[in-house]
Amino acid sequence: MSGTGIADIVEPPPYAAVLANVAAALAEDLGRGDVTAALLPDGDDVAYLLCKQEAVIAGRPWFDACHRALDPDVHIDWRVHEGDHVRADTVLATLAGRSRALVSAERSALNFLQTLSGTATVTAAFVDAVRGTRTKILDTRKTLPGLRLAQKYAVRVGGGVNHRIGLYDAVMLKENHIRAFGSVTAAIRAARAAQPALPLIVEVETLAQLEEALREGCERILVDDFDADTRQEAVRIANGRIPLEVSGSVDLGRVRAIAEDGVDCISIGALTKHVQAIDLSMKLGPVPAQYGG
Structure with missing residues (x-):
């Protein structure tokens, strides 16, 4: 104990x-x-x-x-x-x-x-798995209905870090939003104009979109479901200019290898969902x- x-x-x-x-x-x-x-x-x-x-x-x-x-x-x-x-x-x-x-x-x-x-227990296991790297373990909005604040507190107790609490405290441009605007650039500019005071997180699906997000600027870039080679190239391209977050089907068996690629954050829905x-x-x-x- x-x-x-x-x-x-x-x-x-x-x-x-x-x-x-x-x-x-x-x-x-x-x-x-x-x-x-x-x-x-x-x-x-x-x-x-x-x-x-x-x-x-x-x-x-x-x-x-x-x-x-x-x-x-x-x-x-x-x-x-x-x-x-x-x-x-x-x-x-x-x-x-x-x-x-x-x-x-x-x-x-x-x-x-x-x-x-x-x-808290599963969060601590993920935190232990990436110990010694630069990577932080983040939660998601995949929480039990009515228990979001409670579960996000438990993530912090386990050594993890909270992502946005809900849809109101950060702008997060994902695949559907970017599709609606036509490009990463257009989506970022619209978000900055509408909510200049809120943190902006942008999901990218390709290295070309990553370049757009780096050029336009945001608080964090989510590289969702990149394979290892593409993820490593993303880390090289970003070169520490904007933190990179990995998400999507990350388990304890894979989390250390992803962290060692040099990403800043890994968000894991299973902390609160499973x-x-x-x-x-x-x-x-x-x-x-x-x-x-």
Whole structure:
């Protein structure tokens, strides 16, 4: 366990956004009320949160907010920091509060924590794969509906960098936009005239389009689905004048070789789209001796 305390460095989304995510999750799960939890005596109890596999932990604000929404007096004692790498069978936290509230909040709280930890874990694997190169790992807009800010936060916890948040905070000229304008040059000039204050990212499909984008100027050029030879030639032509980004079907097996070609960024939709949830469980009772209780 690394003990990085990355929460001190990576700011979560505004708390109002966290609460909105949690309210939606609890509303769809609880509906008119947890009819099974209502069978339990409403006394106090304790619980522990177990991570069953190696992972990078992300999502504590959402986990906490789920429990506090149902029991404002719940006590949650975290044993790990946000961004920590943990081994399998690590107790992440202990909880003390009302038994009904603990079990009613359990599923929603775990859904957030296992999903965001999954995003952070896979991001960290890609970041590790390109370590020592100049390349940054970026996310995309291919996020789970309603969880964009949460997942992009988890990418940062995993050591990645956020691409644009949505369609409003950067202009990104892609194949369809360039086709509509007739050329890269025309598209760039129209974008600069309409949104001069926003970052401009331009996707190119050929080296000739790359030359156009370099000549007209932008903040980043996306060389999408270039083969290795063309990608290396693009790096030579750009010569550091404008950062180059690679996207399209990048997996862990290929990412190091792409980075070593000298590109500045690699954007990977799988960080947030192909999420494999981390295996977590929450059990009522004290921590068993086998887990250090």
